Every structure is written in structure tokens, then in C-alpha cells.
Amino acid sequence: MPAPVVLVADPLPAHLTDELAADFDVRHCTGADRAQLLAAVPEASALLIRSATRVDQEVLDAAPRLRVVARAGVGLDNVDVAAAARAGVTVANAPYSNVVSVAELTVGLVVALARPVLPASASVHAGQWRRADFQGVELAGRTVGILGLGKVGELVATRLRAFDMHVLTHDPYARADALERTGAQAVSLEELLRRSDVLTIHVPLTDATRGLIGERELAWAKPGLRLVNTARGGIVDETALARALKEEWVAGAALDVFEFEPPLSSPLLGLPNVIATPHIGAGTAQAQERAGREAVQAVRQALTGSDPDPEA
Ligand SMILES: NC(=O)c1ccc[n+]([C@@H]2O[C@H](COP(=O)([O-])OP(=O)(O)OC[C@H]3O[C@@H](n4cnc5c(N)ncnc54)[C@H](O)[C@@H]3O)[C@@H](O)[C@H]2O)c1
Numbered sequence: 001m002p003a004p005v006v007l008v009a010d011p012l013p014a015h016l017t018d019e020l021a022a023d024f025d026v027r028h029c030t031g032a033d034r035a036q037l038l039a040a041v042p043e044a045s046a047l048l049i050r051s052a053t054r055v056d057q058e059v060l061d062a063a064p065r066l067r068v069v070a071r072a073g074v075g076l077d078n079v080d081v082a083a084a085a086r087a088g089v090t091v092a093n094a095p096y097s098n099v100v101s102v103a104e105l106t107v108g109l110v111v112a113l114a115r116p117v118l119p120a121s122a123s124v125h126a127g128q129w130r131r132a133d134f135q136g137v138e139l140a141g142r143t144v145g146i147l148g149l150g151k152v153g154e155l156v157a158t159r160l161r162a163f164d165m166h167v168l169t170h171d172p173y174a175r176a177d178a179l180e181r182t183g184a185q186a187v188s189l190e191e192l193l194r195r196s197d198v199l200t201i202h203v204p205l206t207d208a209t210r211g212l213i214g215e216r217e218l219a220w221a222k223p224g225l226r227l228v229n230t231a232r233g234g235i236v237d238e239t240a241l242a243r244a245l246k247e248e249w250v251a252g253a254a255l256d257v258f259e260f261e262p263p264l265s266s267p268l269l270g271l272p273n274v275i276a277t278p279h280i281g282a283g284t285a286q287a288q289e290r291a292g293r294e295a296v297q298a299v300r301q302a303l304t305g306s307d308p309d310p311e312a
Pocket residue numbers: 073074075076095098099102147148149150151152153170171172173174202203204205208209230231232256257279280281282283
């Protein structure tokens with residue numbers, strides 16, 4: 001019997017996919033290229049993805065042999081989980097794999113918004129020495145609002161508490177133990193915006209959170225707000241945010257995620273008070289290894305019912 005086909009549609013550490021090749025027919029495609037994906041998926045018993053590949057009804061319809069979609073990462077907004085369930089396809093993610101990396105990037109972005117390290121560095125590289133031009137603000141004593149006190153939100157809250165920031169959160173489903181561990185004060189979304197000097201977003205992208213931070217919410221914002229989004233682009237209305245940044249009502253934004261990636265026509269690109277990174281929250285060697293390994297294990301589990309990984 002031919003070995004089941006495992007289709008790797010997004011980049012994963014090569015040594016992990018090489019391990020799979022001992023037992024499966026491992027093939028590669030560029031999942032973001034729809035035509036390539038649809039051409040390759042009919043043979044696949046397993047699909048290994050990250051965030052760039054969209055798995056929707058069309059892909060599932062084209063994949064009669066598919067038994068598992070394994071997501072090497074947290075967010076499942078690029079997978080139609082309900083359609084997969086109807087088709088009898090298992091969907092697995094790696095929910096703890098990269099949360100520390102995302103939290104650490106978030107804290108770095110908060111600091112980079114408070115202290116203009118990026119333009120200051122660029123000016124020194126350009127041969128300038130303009131010390132007075134790069135005055136920032138201290139984080140100690142100021143208030144951070146955490147939108148979504150889940151795994152990443154909690155890690156960010158505890159790290160920013162160590163900066164002596166006062167922590168507020170809005171999360172209707174927040175666990176009592178997370179509130180206790182972080183010492184975060186639970187407030188409404190409006191109060192979160194009205195009181196926060198820094199707002200950092202850690203909710204998943206769902207029908208309920210798409211556009212959650214829009215014109216009305218930004219109008220509630222405390223003047224001078226600094227906003228960080230390392231969750232998903234669609235949660236923030238980019239047009240409304242661009243307007244608030246141009247009016248300097250919002251002082252700065254640091255964005256790792258965009259509504260469309262790459263964000264070629266985003267109104268946020270080119271604004272001097274925006275730090276933009278190309279969805280690198282999970283971009284550490286440690287997170288990629290963990291996420292890839294968990295996804296590979298999920299494939300083995302689904303296709304053979306076993307997990308021979310000694311580290312499992
Ligand atoms: N930039 C990156 O590379 C990267 C990496 C990992 C995760 N992420 C994103 O970060 C998100 C959060 O990850 P996580 O591991 O903390 O998820 P999580 O599920 O542990 O936490 C999400 C939290 O959001 C809360 N929430 C849901 N709907 C809400 C709403 N309407 N208002 C307020 N709170 C709400 C939930 O109750 C939960 O506590 C992921 O869904 C993913 O999209 C991004």
C-alpha cells in the first residue's frame with residue numbers, strides 16, 4: 001500500500017518534516033498560492049500548515065482523503081473548523097507552543113513605543129547625534145489594558161507588572177485564577193480604553209472580535225494611547241486606527257499583524273508613529289521547534305494512532 005501523503009503547505013523546520021518522510025510520502029506546496037494548494041490537496045491524507053494557508057470548504061471539498069489538518073501555531077482563524085468537523089477531518093493546533101515568544105515580542109513593542117528606539121537608532125546610523133529629539137515616557141506607574149486575558153495576555157500582564165505598570169483587563173471569559181495571578185482589574189471595554197495608556201490585544205479573531213476596536217472604541221481612548229496588536233489584524237479597524245494616528249489622538253501603534261498580509265494597501269503603512277513587523281510573534285527558534293513538533297505529532301497520531309516521538 002502506498003504511504004499516506006502528508007502535504008506541508010507552509011514552512012516548517014526541515015528536520016521535522018524529514019522525520020515524517022521515514023513513514024509518509026511528504027510533499028510540499030505553497031499554501032498561500034491557492035492554485036498550488038488545490039492542485040496538491042486531493043492526494044493528501046494530512047495537511048500541515050501555519051497561518052498563511054486558508055483551509056475552507058473549497059479546500060476540504062477538494063481533499064477527499066484528508067484526515068487531519070495540523071496547525072503549527074495557535075490561531076485557527078485560517079481554518080473552517082466547523083466545515084472540517086462536518087467532513088470528519090480532525091483539526092489540531094499547538095496552543096502553548098509560541099505564547100512565550102508572542103508575549104516577549106509584545107513587551108518589546110510596548111517598550112519601543114514608549115522609547116523611540118527605532119528612529120533613534122536610524123538617526124545614529126545616519127551619522128546624527130540628536131539626543132533631545134528622542135524623549136520617551138516611563139512605563140512605571142502608567143496603566144496597561146490587556147484585551148483578552150488568555151495564555152498570551154496573562155504572560156504579558158505578569159511581565160508588565162514587573163515594569164510597575166497598573167494592569168487592567170477586559171475579557172468576559174477571563175478565568176478567576178488568571179485574574180488572581182496577574183492582579184489585573186477586570187473592567188468593561190469602554191473603561192479599558194478610557195483608562196489605558198497602553199492597550200495590548202490578545203483575543204482570537206472570531207466573528208465576535210472582528211472589528212472589535214473600531215471608530216467608536218478609538219474615540220473612547222485616552223489621548224496619547226499607545227496600541228499594540230500581536231493577535232490578529234482583523235480585530236482592529238485599520239482605517240479608523242490610521243485616522244486616530246494621523247490626528248495623534250493615538251500616539252503610536254505597534255502592529256505585528258494586519259487585516260491582509262502582506263499589508264500592501266494598508267492605510268497604516270508609512271505613518272511615522274507606526275511600528276510594523278511581518279507577523280513574527282512566533283518567530284523564534286524555540287517556538288517554531290515546539291509548534292512544528294506538536295503539529296507533526298498530531299499528524300502521526302491521526303494517521304497511525306501512535307506517537308513514537310520520544311520527547312512526547
Ligand atoms: N503574532 C503571532 O505570531 C501570534 C502567535 C500566537 C498567537 N497569536 C494570536 O494571539 C491570540 C491569543 O492567543 P492565546 O494563546 O492567548 O489565546 P487564548 O485562547 O489563550 O486567549 C484568548 C483570550 O481572549 C478572550 N476573549 C475571547 N473573546 C473575547 C472578547 N470578545 N473580548 C475580550 N476577550 C475575549 C478569551 O476569553 C481568552 O481568555 C491567538 O488567537 C492568535 O490569533 C498571534
